[in-house]
Amino acid sequence: MVVDAQLGQFGDLLFESALGVYVLAMILHAVEHALLRRPARAEESAREPVGAAVGGGSTGAADVNDAPAGAAPPRSRAERFGRMGVSLTVLGFGLHLAMLVVRGFAAQRVPWGNMYEFTAAICLVAVGAWLVVLYRRPELRRLGVFVLLPVIILMFLAGTVLYTQTAPVVPALRSYWLAIHVSAAVIASGILLLAGVSSVLYLLRAAHENTPTRLAWAARLPGADVLDRVAYRATALAFPIWTFAVITGAIWAEAAWGRYWGWDPKETTALVAWIVYACYLHARSTAGWRGRRAAVINVVGFAVMVFNLFFVNLVVTGLHSYAGVG
Incomplete structure (x- = not known):
C-alpha cells in the first residue's frame, strides 16, 4: 500500500488550521458569554422556534417595541460576537472534515486507524452534533465556549502527544x-x-x-x-x-x-x-x-x-x- 506523504502533510496542515479556527471561535463565544450580564430568562426552558432571538438575557439589546415597524431589533454586542463564533465553528468544521478526507486519501484507508486520527474523528462528530443542536436551538449558542473547550483540548493532545504520521495500519x-x-x-x-x-x-x-x-x-x-x-x-x-x-x-x-x-x-x-x-x-x-x-x-x-x-x-x-x- 503506497502512502502519499505530501498529501498527509497537507492533512496535518488542515488539522492545525481547524484547531486554530476552533480556538478563535471559543474566544468569541467566551466574549459573548462575558457580555451576558443578566440571568437567562426562565422561559428559555421551554422550546423556542428556530427563528427565535438568539442570546436572550443579555443587556444592550434594544426592546422590540423600540424598533421601527417592520424592522428587526438591533443585535446586541453579545449576539454579534456569538454569531461570529458560530461562523468560525462552521469554518473549522469544514477544515476538520477536509483533514480527515485528505488523510484517508493519503493513507488509502478510512482515516481512523490510530489514536491521532481516532481522536480527530471523535472531535469532528462532536462539533457536527453541536452544529445540529445550534440549527435546531440557536438560543443555546451561549454554550459554545463549553462545547469547544474539550474539543480543543482533545485535538491539542491528538496533534502533540498522540500524533502519528500517515502510514498503513x-x-x-x-x-x-x-x-x-x-x-x-x-x-x-x-x-x-x-x-x-x-x-x-x-x-x-x-x-x-x-x-x-x-x-x-x-x-x-x-x-x-x-x-x-x-x-x-x-x-x-x-x-x-x-x-x-x-x-x-x-x-x-x-x-x-x-x-x-x-x-x-x-x-x-x-x-x-x-x-x-x-x-x-x-x-x-x-x-x-x-x-x-x-x-x-x-x-x-x-x-x-x-x-x-x-x-x-x-x-x-x-x-x-x-x-x-x-
Whole structure:
C-alpha cells in the first residue's frame, strides 16, 4: 500500500488550521458569554422556534417595541460576537472534515486507524452534533465556549502527544470491520461528548439555582431543564450506536481471534460504559431519578469513555493496543 506523504502533510496542515479556527471561535463565544450580564430568562426552558432571538438575557439589546415597524431589533454586542463564533465553528468544521478526507486519501484507508486520527474523528462528530443542536436551538449558542473547550483540548493532545504520521495500519486492522465497528464507536463517542458536557453544565446550573451567591456566572447558562433535555436526547441517540459498536466489535473479535468475548481491557471498559449509559437512560426515563442523580450517572459514563480512550489505549496492554503513538 503506497502512502502519499505530501498529501498527509497537507492533512496535518488542515488539522492545525481547524484547531486554530476552533480556538478563535471559543474566544468569541467566551466574549459573548462575558457580555451576558443578566440571568437567562426562565422561559428559555421551554422550546423556542428556530427563528427565535438568539442570546436572550443579555443587556444592550434594544426592546422590540423600540424598533421601527417592520424592522428587526438591533443585535446586541453579545449576539454579534456569538454569531461570529458560530461562523468560525462552521469554518473549522469544514477544515476538520477536509483533514480527515485528505488523510484517508493519503493513507488509502478510512482515516481512523490510530489514536491521532481516532481522536480527530471523535472531535469532528462532536462539533457536527453541536452544529445540529445550534440549527435546531440557536438560543443555546451561549454554550459554545463549553462545547469547544474539550474539543480543543482533545485535538491539542491528538496533534502533540498522540500524533502519528500517515502510514498503513497494522495487519490486524486491515479488515472491512475497521470501517464498520470503529466508525460506530467514533460517532457514538462524539455525540456522547456533547451529552457529557451538557450534564456537567446541568450540575453547575442546578448548583447555582440552589446556591445563587456561589456560582453567579452559571446564571448565564440556559435553564437546567434545557440542559437536561440536550443531554438526554444526545445520549438516547448515541446509545444504540454504541450498542452496535459493541456488537460488531464482538463479531470482529470472533473473526480475528476466534472468540466473541475475552474480557480484554478494551472490551471490558466498553461494556462498563454501555452499562452506565443504560442505567442513565433508565434512570432518566423514571420520574424519581430525573435531575441531578441522572446527570451524575451520565457524567460517570462520560468519565468511563475518557478513561477508555486514553488510559486503556495508552497504558494498559491488551489485544486492542493499536494506539500507533510515536
